[in-house]
Amino acid sequence: MSLLGALNTGARGLGVASAGIDVTAQNVTGANTPGFSRRTLRTTQLDPVASKGLWIGQGAMASSVVRSTDRLLGVRLIDAAGAEASTSTLSDTLSVAESYFDGSTATGLSEAIDKLFDALGTASADPSDASQRRSVVYAAEVFSGTANRVATGLSQSLTNIEESLGANLDEVNAALEEIAALNARIGHAGADVGPADLLDRRDQLILDLATRVGATAQLHADGQAEVYVAGHAVVSGGDWREMSTGTNAAGESTITVAMDDGDFDITKGVGGAVGGLTEARERISGWADDLDALAFTFATAMNTQHAAGFDQSGAAGTDLFTLPTSAAGAAAAIAVTAAISDDPSLLALAGSASALAGDGENLAAMLDIENDDSLFSTGTIGAASSAITASVGSAVAAAESDAETQSAIVGDLETLRESVSGVDTDEEATHMLEYQSAYRAAAKVISACDELLRTLLQIGG
Known part of the structure; x- marks a missing residue:
């Protein structure tokens, strides 16, 4: 090989080492970048040339930079x-x-129902007692307020889902x-x-x-x-x-x-995430419908029975709860009738207009609603409430x-991807030293060829 050939080979070696340093630098700087795949420099050995009966290699050149990936x-x-x-x-x-159902931060739905019947049961000992009547009204307000809170929470969840869907798209x-x-x-x-x-x-x-x-x-x-x-x-x-x-x-x-x-x-x-949101929407919408049906059916039964009784003045009873005309939106709208909330004497607990002060015949009938298993397909009001909370709990547990x-x-x-595509900075430091050494060696080849060429020129001069 001529000195010019050796000079070219050295230059190619310099190029390979320089490319290797560039690739190593890319790996080091991209080591912590999400999705970065380690680069590897590929080199190609050039074909040898015949010179004076000898086959002389021409060195190598950088052919490509490939990513370390596994498609599967x-x-x-x-x-x-x-x-x-x-x-x-x-x-x-x-x-x-x-969280809206479980009662961890506020009264739960089943607890509110139990408290209402507990208050009615306590009042049965003396239906004319003003404090007991107030307790019944308060318990009814707790139930309606709990239904309102849960319904509002579910509605907000559905609103948040709709907003998230748009943002994701x-x-x-x-x-x-x-x-x-x-x-x-x-x-x-x-x-x-x-x-x-x-x-x-x-x-x-x-x-x-x-x-x-x-x-x-x-x-x-x-x-x-x-x-x-x-x-x-x-x-x-x-x-x-x-x-x-x-x-x-x-x-x-x-x-x-x-x-x-x-x-x-x-x-x-x-x-x-969008699929998770749409599935959550379907489930939450179903629970909201179930809650509406529970509130409407239970309140309607209580209203019907309450209207069959008489208050302390002997007047016929009115609705205990205000409701929409259908189950849709009932849980969010239910409330204790304002007049009864203001005046517990309007509770129609007596069985007749001429009954004595301690009459609680209609109160007893209202208490019987707790055990009426014909109200819901799942049985009593307690069973219906438990069915909803159980459905919520099991769905959450399965999702978790x-x-x-x-x-x-x-x-x-x-972890597997990191083993294939990740960057080991210690390993890259070793590569950098190797390429630096190769660069210096190639530079020495070029320097030596340059010096020899100068010598030849001087001799020729």
């Missing part, structure tokens, strides 16, 4: 992240709803648009561009979409990704389809995707268990 592991992590986000969102949302559309733009850049990227950063960003956006809407992706040979939500392609190449919220007949938000023939409802198929399981799965997969 990435797919598993995307699926698991979507499931974890769905279950954790469901668990968190239902736990808030449960804004983020989803921004991510879809960015993925489509990245696809276009990745598809046209040359070796000099080095699209590893673009691929990392693309993959992180897909993972974020999985946590929001349960998105999945199919990767193509050119590096572009096709993204699906609920089985519908929402990103294909450089094109993307907008997702939005609509409203169904019940006034609930729906999730739609813009297709060529119009918006398509995909609410039932969406996963991730699922969330813990999915969280553990995601944790394991993230």
Whole structure:
């Protein structure tokens, strides 16, 4: 090999070492960046050349920078992240709803019902006692207030869900648009561009979409990704389809995707946090309906019986509770009739207008409502209340268990991903020393060749 050939080989060695230092620097600076995949420099040995009967190598050159990834592991992590986000969102949302029922910070629904019948039972000893009558009114107000509080809490939870759905979709559309733009850049990227950063960003956006809407992706040979939500392609190449919220007949938000023939409802198929929110909405709406039915049925039975009695002045009884005309919204609207709240003597506890002061015949009939198992499909008012709270409790427990399981799965997969794609800064420090040494050695080769060439020129001069 000529001195010029050796000089070129040294220059190529300098280039490889320099590229290695650049890649190592990328790894060190990206070590703590979410979604960053460790880079590895690949080199290619050049073909040797024949010189005076000898085959002389020409050294190596940097050929590419590749990411350390495992495609199958990435797919598993995307699926698991979507499931974890769905279950954790469901668990968190239902736990808030449960707090309205459990009575940990205020009187619970079942406790309020028990207190009302306890007050009626105590008053039966002396129905004419003003303090006992006041206790009955107070207990009735506690029951109606508890129903109001729980209903208001559930309504607020539903409002929060609707707001969260809209906020999530804004983020989803921004991510879809960015993925489509990245696809276009990745598809046209040359070796000099080095699209590893673009691929990392693309993959992180897909993972974020999985946590929001349960998105999945199919990767193509050119590096572009096709993204699906609920089985519908929402990103294909450089094109993307907008997702939005609509409203169904019940006034609930729906999730739609813009297709060529119009918006398509995909609410039932969406996963991730949005899927958890829609499932929570369905459950909470059901509990709100059950609460309305309980409040309306129970209060109607109490009103009917109360109206059959007589107050202390001998006047016929009126409704004990004010209610809407149907069960819808009953729990939020129920209240003790204002006149009775102001004047407990209007409680119609007597069985007849001419009864003696201590008559509690109608009071006894009102007490019997506690054990009337014909009021609800689940039996008595106590059983109906317990059925609702049991439904809430079991749903929350199941959601919490699922969330813990999915969280553990995601944790394991993230650990595996870190072992494949993560950066060990100590290892990178070693690589840096190796490349620095190689750089110095290549520089010495160049320096030596330069010195020899100068010597030849001097001899020739």
